[in-house]
Amino acid sequence: METFFSKIFNWNVPLTEGKRLYFRIVEVVLGLQIMYNIWGWAFYIQDLTEVVLPLGLANYIDVSYSFGSNLPILNAAIISGLLVMGFLRKWRHSYILALLFFHLQYIARFSQGEISHGTNLGGIILLSIGASFSVVRKEEDALKTALGLIFFFVGLGYMSAAFSKLIGTGLHWADGEHLRLWIAERGTDKLSQNGVFELNILQTFLLEHTWAATLTLGFGLLVELSGFLLWFRKTRWIQTTFLLSMHVGIVATLNIYFSDYVYLLLLIGYPWDLLLEKVVNRHPILKTI
Amino acid sequence: MSRIKKKSMSILFAILFAYASLVATHEGEFWPFSIYPMFSQAGNPWTRSFVRDVSDELRPIESSIQTEQELYGKPFVLNSIGVHQNDLSNFLSKNNEWTPTRKQAVRNYFKNELDTKRLVIYKVRGELESGKVAMIYEPFMYLNADTTIVLN
Numbered sequence: 001m002e003t004f005f006s007k008i009f010n011w012n013v014p015l016t017e018g019k020r021l022y023f024r025i026v027e028v029v030l031g032l033q034i035m036y037n038i039w040g041w042a043f044y045i046q047d048l049t050e051v052v053l054p055l056g057l058a059n060y061i062d063v064s065y066s067f068g069s070n071l072p073i074l075n076a077a078i079i080s081g082l083l084v085m086g087f088l089r090k091w092r093h094s095y096i097l098a099l100l101f102f103h104l105q106y107i108a109r110f111s112q113g114e115i116s117h118g119t120n121l122g123g124i125i126l127l128s129i130g131a132s133f134s135v136v137r138k139e140e141d142a143l144k145t146a147l148g149l150i151f152f153f154v155g156l157g158y159m160s161a162a163f164s165k166l167i168g169t170g171l172h173w174a175d176g177e178h179l180r181l182w183i184a185e186r187g188t189d190k191l192s193q194n195g196v197f198e199l200n201i202l203q204t205f206l207l208e209h210t211w212a213a214t215l216t217l218g219f220g221l222l223v224e225l226s227g228f229l230l231w232f233r234k235t236r237w238i239q240t241t242f243l244l245s246m247h248v249g250i251v252a253t254l255n256i257y258f259s260d261y262v263y264l265l266l267l268i269g270y271p272w273d274l275l276l277e278k279v280v281n282r283h284p285i286l287k288t289i
Numbered sequence: 290m291s292r293i294k295k296k297s298m299s300i301l302f303a304i305l306f307a308y309a310s311l312v313a314t315h316e317g318e319f320w321p322f323s324i325y326p327m328f329s330q331a332g333n334p335w336t337r338s339f340v341r342d343v344s345d346e347l348r349p350i351e352s353s354i355q356t357e358q359e360l361y362g363k364p365f366v367l368n369s370i371g372v373h374q375n376d377l378s379n380f381l382s383k384n385n386e387w388t389p390t391r392k393q394a395v396r397n398y399f400k401n402e403l404d405t406k407r408l409v410i411y412k413v414r415g416e417l418e419s420g421k422v423a424m425i426y427e428p429f430m431y432l433n434a435d436t437t438i439v440l441n
Contacts, residue, residue: 005294005297005298005301006294009294009297011291011293011294011297047397048394048397049390049393049394049397050390050391050393050394052379052380052383052384052391052394053379053383055315055318055319055320056315056318056319056320059315099321103320103321106320107320110320112376112379112380113375113376113378113379113380113382113383113384114373114375114376114378114379115318115327116375117323117325117327119320119321120320120321120322120323120325121321122321123320123321124321124322126321127304127321128304131300131303131304132297132300135296135299135300136293136296136297136300138293141292141293141296144293144297145293145296145297145300148297148301149297149300149301149304152301153304153308157323157325158325160323160324160325161324161325161327161329163324164317164324164325164326164329165328165329165331167329168326168329168330168331169329169330169331169332172331173329173331175331175332177332177417177420178331178332180417180420180421180422181331181332181335181415181416181417181422182328184415184422184424185335185337185415188337188339188413188415188424189337189374189375189378191339191364192337192338192339192340192364192366192367192374192377192378193366193367193368193373193374194366194368195364195366195368210420
């Protein structure tokens with residue numbers, strides 16, 4: 001058991017300067033991505049008037065208090081401030097508190113019936129970093145803990161998606177006929193949102209060849225089921241490449257672009273720390289970041 | 290077990306416990322936790338929506354199932370007013386009771402348009418029939434400057 005988790009957390013591997021710099025980059029990208037979302041939502045929330053589907057803590061508190069007011073903007077400012085404080089190591093609980101306020105912003109924005117998963121990955125990464133910094137005082141140990149948690153829960157999330165499909169439908173989830181129905185659904189959405197929708201070459205091919213659609217869905221299901229391969233350093237980059245391929249496939253077939261997922265996977269899934277180690281050795285000033 | 294190992298494992302299991310408890314008691318969703326159920330029920334019919342501008346429509350607006358060629362008016366593009374399709378579509382499909390405030394919430398999406406336009410929101414249903422996708426279009430809500438009518 002301990003050996004299994006040792007492979008995820010790499011407790012016994014010394015933290016290199018390259019990995020430390022890599023972690024700082026993860027923090028910056030994550031922080032910017034969160035700010036992009038929360039500030040965009042802040043102005044959208046102001047135009048809302050009614051809660052249709054309460055999510056998360058909105059089951060217990062009435063989030064309509066924030067509609068039509070400047071509270072979402074204030075909340076965005078608080079989250080931004082907490083993220084900056086976390087990055088500057090001013091207060092070790094600031095990241096986890098940022099997650100709480102991020103949750104409040106999310107449940108206000110997504111109170112209209114849509115359950116958005118676009119920011120779940122960012123939320124999980126923020127939770128992993130926030131919980132580690134709150135509990136583990138020594139920075140080197142906190143970084144190792146945070147990275148282990150990130151890999152574990154991101155992998156688990158993808159596996160959960162696969163199990164949801166197997167439980168919700170069964171093995172015949174991958175039947176290519178189902179893709180036909182989803183492409184029509186997404187076409188309706190695109191038409192409503194943009195006024196135009198035309199099938200691309202891949203969509204046309206998949207609609208004409210059900211066996212190819214079945215293979216495509218089967219590949220996606222298998223890749224999600226293999227989420228646990230993110231847990232181990234040796235297989236992480238391979239699984240990340242498959243996951244990114246799956247996300248590219250989702251864009252091409254269903255016009256759904258999980259941009260936050262793609263950027264974060266690109267960042268956490270490859271051993272950038274090895275490259276950064278060489279950069280840090282050439283430019284020691286980077287150790288001060 | 291060293292101190293860091295104990296702490297890492299404690300955090301992992303605490304989050305895992307929170308994850309399992311919260312998704313189990315909140316229908317699979319408690320951001321940032323989720324069982325990611327999207328697309329999990331394959332083959333089921335879906336219901337979405339779109340909006341048509343019927344300002345120049347001469348036919349009386351009625352609730353009846355239509356073909357694509359029979360749709361009233363012309364397309365109204367949601368991007369032109371900065372409203373997200375998922376919000377409007379889910380607002381309509383997940384709302385069972387149309388109270389005056391909920392009708393007002395829909396009107397609010399189009400607040401700058403209704404002085405000059407008459408709009409019809411359609412519900413669109415898609416289902417698999419013998420390997421083909423059958424689409425059913427049904428006018429659901431009519432909006433003009435001072436009226437909101439739920440058609441069915």
